[in-house]
Amino acid sequence: MPIPVILDCDPGHDDALAILLAAASPELDLLAITTCGGNQTVEKCTINARRMCTVAGIIGVPIARGAAGPLLGSLHIGEYVHGASGLDGPEWGEPTVPEAGESAHDLIVRILREHPEPVTLIPVGPLTNIALVLSAHPELKANIREIVLMGGSTERGNDTPYAEFNIRVDPEAADIVFRSGVPVTMCGLNITHQALATPDVIERLRALGTPLGDLCVELLTFFSASYLRTWGFTSPPLHDPVAVARVIDPSLVEVVSVPVAIETQGRFTAGATCVDLHHLTGEPDNALVATRLDAPRFWDLMIGAIASYE
Numbered sequence: 001m002p003i004p005v006i007l008d009c010d011p012g013h014d015d016a017l018a019i020l021l022a023a024a025s026p027e028l029d030l031l032a033i034t035t036c037g038g039n040q041t042v043e044k045c046t047i048n049a050r051r052m053c054t055v056a057g058i059i060g061v062p063i064a065r066g067a068a069g070p071l072l073g074s075l076h077i078g079e080y081v082h083g084a085s086g087l088d089g090p091e092w093g094e095p096t097v098p099e100a101g102e103s104a105h106d107l108i109v110r111i112l113r114e115h116p117e118p119v120t121l122i123p124v125g126p127l128t129n130i131a132l133v134l135s136a137h138p139e140l141k142a143n144i145r146e147i148v149l150m151g152g153s154t155e156r157g158n159d160t161p162y163a164e165f166n167i168r169v170d171p172e173a174a175d176i177v178f179r180s181g182v183p184v185t186m187c188g189l190n191i192t193h194q195a196l197a198t199p200d201v202i203e204r205l206r207a208l209g210t211p212l213g214d215l216c217v218e219l220l221t222f223f224s225a226s227y228l229r230t231w232g233f234t235s236p237p238l239h240d241p242v243a244v245a246r247v248i249d250p251s252l253v254e255v256v257s258v259p260v261a262i263e264t265q266g267r268f269t270a271g272a273t274c275v276d277l278h279h280l281t282g283e284p285d286n287a288l289v290a291t292r293l294d295a296p297r298f299w300d301l302m303i304g305a306i307a308s309y310e
Contacts, residue, residue, distance in 0.1 A: 002029040003120055003145075003247060006108060008066070009240065010038030010125030011048035012082055013089075013223040017216065017302065018124050018150075018240035019049065023058045024305035027248045031111050031119065034104035036066040038125040038169050039078040040086030045125075048087045050095035056212055056309050059097060066104025067128035070170035078165055081226045089222030090215055104129050109137055118145035120247055123177075124240035126166050127151065131173035134180050146183040150243040152260070152273030153189035154289060158231065163271030164189050167262065171271040175262040184287040185255060187246060188273065191290040192239035195298055197224065199235070204303050212309045238302070245298050246290065252301070254292040259283035 007022050007030060009015040022030050033053070035046045046065045053063065069075035082088065100107060108129065112119055121144055123130050130147065133140065151166035151174065159165040167174045178184060197220045205213045205220070220236065227236035246253040259281055263272040275289055 002027055004029045004031050004115055004117060005120045005122055005247060006032045006034060006111060007244070008034045008036065008104070008121060008123040008125065008129050009049065010036050010040070010045045011052065012039035012045065012078070012086055012125070012240070013219045014238050014240040015039065015124055016048065016052045016087060016219060017238060018244050019052045019058070020056055020309070021241045021244045021302060021305045022122070023056065023061065024308045025248050030061050031115070032107055033061055033063045034066050034108060034129055035063070036104070036125050036129050037068050037075045037077070038166065039082045041075070041077065042066065042068045044086045046099060047095060048085070050097045050099060051087065051092050053097040054095040055215060062100040062107060063097065064100040064102060064104040064107040067132065070126065070128055071131065071172045076169050080230065083222065087219065090218040105132055108133050109140065112140045112143040115143070118143055120145045121147045122149070122243050122247060123147065124150040124243050126169040127173040127177045128170045131176040134176055134182070141180060141182050144182050146185065147177060148185040148187070148243050148247050149177070150187050150192065150240045152186050152275070154275045154277060155190050157272065158189055160271065162269045164273065167273055168271030171262050171264045175264055178260050178262055178286055185246060185290065186260060186273070186287050187243045187253065187290045191253065191293050192242045193237045194293040194295050195238045195242050196235040197238050201299055205306065208307050210307070210309065213306055216306055241302055242293060242298065245301055248301065252294045252298055253290045255288040255290050257285045258287065258289050259285055260287040260289065
């Protein structure tokens, strides 16, 4: 039976490809796409989710707008990576897939209450929506099978020296999620940097000869330029689909069980994920942390998903 999932995202180039992977996978039952502010404002991120579903022909999956900003403070957006629209690169028409008539919070709560089996949450943006649900409805924790997120790092950050972008945007929300007691798998920069969209990957997408394949080439070409300019990467890492791939096929992603704490107060380290790989703190394990990606099989899965769209 397919695994029921909710994809919580802030599209974003890599979020856009995560949507394609989640919707195409026969192993998943994509119940909803929820959005939050992150890579761009929540208004733009919601439009971008609708854009991707429109061009891919993904219908029947509700798209609900969530938190506009973090639990505390103001929103820090990733325009320096994703551009003014959040999905710069292609020329976009007006989306025809509608926005849901209920908020992301209400939709997540309703699905968790009504679905006959526990639901997996796949947040690949800031964790604000998930933290709000956990805080307001702790009784629904038993209705969550697991949370498989893209965020954090076992090493250095990418938005500040020690903080990965998604966690840095809302560290208080991340703290709530990691301390929730719900099973958490963290797919951080240390593993997503193994999912590089190399020239060979780009050529495989171009060789599909489909409109969606060509669109993905345009998205990754813009994304590649951002990564080269900002971090010196010659090929950009495709972060968010790694979390989706972990749910589809856990064997693609090796993990270790460790304690993870979120730094919320540090002057230079707020948003850092303190991953105790060697169990030095004596704290109990509260997360599975991804360490190694089977990159060739990941790209076969990703490109196969894009090829499946007509």
